[in-house]
Amino acid sequence: MSGAPQRIAIIGAGQAGGQAAYSLRQAGFEGAITLVGDEPAPPYQRPPLSKAYLKGELEAERLFLKPLEYYPEHNIDLITGNAAKKIDLASRQIEMASGPSIAWDKLVIATGARPRKLPVPGADLEGVLELRTLSDVDKLKWSAVKGARMVVVGAGYIGLEAAAVGAQLGLHVTILEAMPQVLSRVAGPEIGVFYTRTHREAGTDVRLGAKLEGFEGQGHVSGVRLAGGEVIPCDVVLVGVGVLPNLELALEAGLTCGNGIVVNAQGQTSHPDVYAAGDVAWRPLVHYGRDGRLESVHNAIEGGKIAAASMLGGPGPALEVPWFWSDQFDLKLQTAGLWTGADAQVIRGDAQSRAFAVFYLKEGRVIAVDAVNSAPEYVVGRKLVAAKAAVAPAELADKSISMKDIGARAAS
Amino acid sequence: MPKITYIDSSGKERQVEGKNGMTVMETAIKHNIPGIDADCGGACACATCHVYVDEAFTAKVGKPSAMEQSMLDFAENVKENSRLSCQIKIRDDLDGLKVTTPESQH
Numbered sequence: 001m002s003g004a005p006q007r008i009a010i011i012g013a014g015q016a017g018g019q020a021a022y023s024l025r026q027a028g029f030e031g032a033i034t035l036v037g038d039e040p041a042p043p044y045q046r047p048p049l050s051k052a053y054l055k056g057e058l059e060a061e062r063l064f065l066k067p068l069e070y071y072p073e074h075n076i077d078l079i080t081g082n083a084a085k086k087i088d089l090a091s092r093q094i095e096m097a098s099g100p101s102i103a104w105d106k107l108v109i110a111t112g113a114r115p116r117k118l119p120v121p122g123a124d125l126e127g128v129l130e131l132r133t134l135s136d137v138d139k140l141k142w143s144a145v146k147g148a149r150m151v152v153v154g155a156g157y158i159g160l161e162a163a164a165v166g167a168q169l170g171l172h173v174t175i176l177e178a179m180p181q182v183l184s185r186v187a188g189p190e191i192g193v194f195y196t197r198t199h200r201e202a203g204t205d206v207r208l209g210a211k212l213e214g215f216e217g218q219g220h221v222s223g224v225r226l227a228g229g230e231v232i233p234c235d236v237v238l239v240g241v242g243v244l245p246n247l248e249l250a251l252e253a254g255l256t257c258g259n260g261i262v263v264n265a266q267g268q269t270s271h272p273d274v275y276a277a278g279d280v281a282w283r284p285l286v287h288y289g290r291d292g293r294l295e296s297v298h299n300a301i302e303g304g305k306i307a308a309a310s311m312l313g314g315p316g317p318a319l320e321v322p323w324f325w326s327d328q329f330d331l332k333l334q335t336a337g338l339w340t341g342a343d344a345q346v347i348r349g350d351a352q353s354r355a356f357a358v359f360y361l362k363e364g365r366v367i368a369v370d371a372v373n374s375a376p377e378y379v380v381g382r383k384l385v386a387a388k389a390a391v392a393p394a395e396l397a398d399k400s401i402s403m404k405d406i407g408a409r410a411a412s
Numbered sequence: 413m414p415k416i417t418y419i420d421s422s423g424k425e426r427q428v429e430g431k432n433g434m435t436v437m438e439t440a441i442k443h444n445i446p447g448i449d450a451d452c453g454g455a456c457a458c459a460t461c462h463v464y465v466d467e468a469f470t471a472k473v474g475k476p477s478a479m480e481q482s483m484l485d486f487a488e489n490v491k492e493n494s495r496l497s498c499q500i501k502i503r504d505d506l507d508g509l510k511v512t513t514p515e516s517q518h
Binding site: 045047048062063065066067069070073297298301317318323325327332334373375376378379380382404 | 434438441442443444451452453455456457458478479481482483485486518
């Protein structure tokens with residue numbers, strides 16, 4: 001492999017960084033790979049953190065993307081519990097928080113994102129927690145015991161999943177959402193209404209349009225104060241109000257950034273030997289003809305694969321429509337595509353039956369689907385989104401026409 | 413400890429010891445078995461842990477659930493004995509199970 005890079009460093013040992021390393025070895029790259037992460041654990045799956053792991057159904061080791069032996073066996077130098085402090089583009093070095101600098105010929109930045117903090121009084125009280133890492137969940141687990149009062153701030157995927165687990169574990173859960181609907185950033189109103197009802201039926205107090213003023217307590221949080229003066233007493237607070245990309249290293253190095261590190265279709269940043277992948281990357285969204293930043297497993301895996309392939313000069317992976325899922329109670333929500341910009345919505349099935357789907361259309365073409373306990377709608381929907389298929393709304397809404405037939409007609 | 417054998421598309425066999433309650437997918441990941449991607453980590457959301465179950469075990473392993481069957485529509489070269497390995501939990505009576513991984517998961 002003449003001309004191939006000899007030393008590749010990857011900052012960020014999450015799903016994207018890990019994938020880049022795995023794909024490099026899978027493609028036969030024989031040079032040095034250094035994978036650096038600031039968390040103590042090797043690369044692991046984050047999605048179960050707010051689901052099965054929080055519920056106590058899995059031990060941490062079962063989340064690891066690869067067994068620990070994988071790294072030495074594949075000659076990947078995995079450095080955990082140590083943060084990159086500075087990227088020097090001129091000398092091609094990474095300065096580390098401790099220990100020697102790391103030299104690279106090509107670099108992948110997969111630093112991910114961090115939970116957004118609420119700029120309100122008391123946000124630094126003990127017991128005001130977030131959920132991003134294994135250690136975050138371990139803290140939350142200590143408090144999330146039967147009978148405890150938990151306030152969840154923010155009704156996105158993380159907040160709702162944790163609230164569902166809390167209710168199932170016998171906690172008294174209150175959800176505070178500033179917007180008039182839950183999941184409003186990621187899904188359409190029908191889905192929001194359905195999940196609000198589901199959580200209320202589980203005994204959770206869901207407050208929409210809530211105005212949070214601050215957290216109260218002496219050392220440890222004891223209540224959440226709302227505008228108007230009401231205080232909701234609590235033992236623990238989980239704040240899940242979105243994430244911010246970890247851009248600092250890239251910005252300081254002078255790489256082009258917006259709401260993410262700007263990369264091209266090859267995963268390349270404004271420096272030709274520096275790549276970015278995962279939550280931190282502002283990337284072309286080929287199915288939508290625009291750029292954006294995605295926070296998902298699909299995006300992390302795809303970005304890692306793209307970066308690895310580009311560094312080796314090989315063909316990249318087939319690009320998938322963005323996909324997401326969320327497990328709450330007995331409900332599996334599967335989403336394909338991005339619904340932003342939709343000008344029509346079609347509901348297929350009946351929300352009362354707890355199995356239904358919402359298709360989002362723009363100018364007559366399917367751009368996204370949210371499917372609740374409806375795998376065929378998701379599976380075929382994903383193909384419709386990828387094909388930008390034009391499907392008549394009446395056909396999508398008609399349960400007497402199978403999804404298979406809808407998919408076949410759209411393909412013909 | 414039930415023994416599970418993974419056969420790759422070239423016919424190479426790898427036998428490992430499984431643990432009851434863990435899935436055939438997790439066991440593959442734990443033992444670095446190539447040919448199983450498991451992008452979603454076992455949430456039945458991606459269909460990248462597709463395997464073919466050995467004929468001798470198809471009855472014991474059982475049929476996929478409706479959700480899994482739909483997800484299998486995503487996989488390529490699906491056959492009568494196709495399953496998603498994240499949905500097969502290891503139990504004593506699956507000792508000796510053989511599964512074959514497809515050429516590609518995407």
